[in-house]
Amino acid sequence: MTELVIQGREFAADGVLELTLRHPLGQQLPAWEPGAHIDLLLGPDLERQYSLCGDPSDRTAWRIAVLREPDGRGGSAFVHEQLGQGDKVRVRGPRNHFALHPAPRYRFIAGGIGITPILPMLAAAEAAGAEWTLLYGGRTRASMAFTEELRGYGDRVTLAPQDESGLLDLAPVLDDLPDGTLVYCCGPGPLLDAVEERCPKGVLHVERFQPKEQQAGQDTEFEVVLARSGRTLTVPPGVSVLDSVRSAGVEVLYSCTEGTCGTCETDVVEGAPDHRDSVLTDAEREAGETMLICVSRCRGKRLVLDL
Structure with a gap:
């Protein structure tokens, strides 16, 4: 975890605030690759994840973009209303659960603020000499x-605002994909579901x-064995493994508590997880x-975790 200073603050679009973060002493920031995100620790029980959307080769600054969500849980409102130029903010990461894998060709699809992790992927695909297109709505x-x-x-970029052209037309992008093509998509749930329905496994x-x-x-109910200490915990119905572990006094990293950020990913030594995440x-x-x-549980009676 580190504390960075906001040295750039401007609107990238209606309702989208772009922030540039730098180290207060001018030190280099940790390296990252396209698809990575960071955690902003905004206050007690207020952490949010935002994709890095700048240039990975620039170790002097990180860029993120935050969509103001009126019906959100308060994170975007805090960023838009409370964080100003020159303010400091605690940051954790980066982490990457959306890495760009090598391929001869890509089809990128972004919806709304989902463009943020895709943006550095385009530059990486371009630098690698891959063939690619982007459909952005x-x-x-x-x-x-x-x-x-x-x-x-x-x-190579198709902009498709919904008020001009309706919902994204996925057929031309996803039908008859050439061998070796990888598809990367980020955006609202209905878009991701529609893309999943069309894509080969x-x-x-x-x-x-x-x-x-x-x-x-x-x-x-099931048991969780903490491999590093040998302790055995009972996880009752309606209680997560995370909450059981923390109640036992074991410190683990976590953030979203809904299976989307990947912060609490833990190695399984033995047993069969019942995966309920979205990562x-x-x-x-x-x-x-x-x-x-x-969020995930056990498909049997016992899990051994590397904790």
Whole structure:
């Protein structure tokens, strides 16, 4: 965790505030790769995750963009109303659960503020010589951030404001994908669900701002063994592994408590997790080597975790 200073503050679009963060002593910031996000620790029980959307090669500054959400839980309102130029803010990270994997071609799809993790991916794909396109939608053209930056990519970028062209037309982008194509999508839940329905298995990578609706699983009691100490805890119905571990006095990192940020991802030594998160890929779930302890449970009677 570190404390950074806000050295840039401007609106990137209607309702979207762009912040530039630097170290107060001019020190280099930790390295990051496209898809990474940081946690802003805004106050007691007020932490929010925001994607880094600047240039990974610039170790002097981090850029994020925050959408003002009138019906949100207070994080975006705090950023818009309380954080000003020159203010300091505590930051944790970066972490990356949305990494850009090497591929000869990409199809990028962004909805609204979902453009933020995608933006540095475009530059990385361009630098790698990959073939790519971006389909970017929003409520209105004025609400879509970074459109001026995107103009430099020419006709590889399609801007599709909903008030001008309706919902995003996914068919031309996703039908008949050439072999070796990877699809990266970030945006509101209905968009991600629609993209998932069209994509072949194994080609899609998504990042969600809200938890995906999960099928109801068993909510029965089970045991968790903490491998580092040998302690055994009982996790009753209706109580998360995270809460059980913290109640036992074990300090673990966590943030969103809804399975979307990945902060509480924990290695599984033994047992079968009942995955209920919105972060892990299908392959990662099948491997069962990690789990998000804020929402996921156990498919048996016992889990051994690296805690």
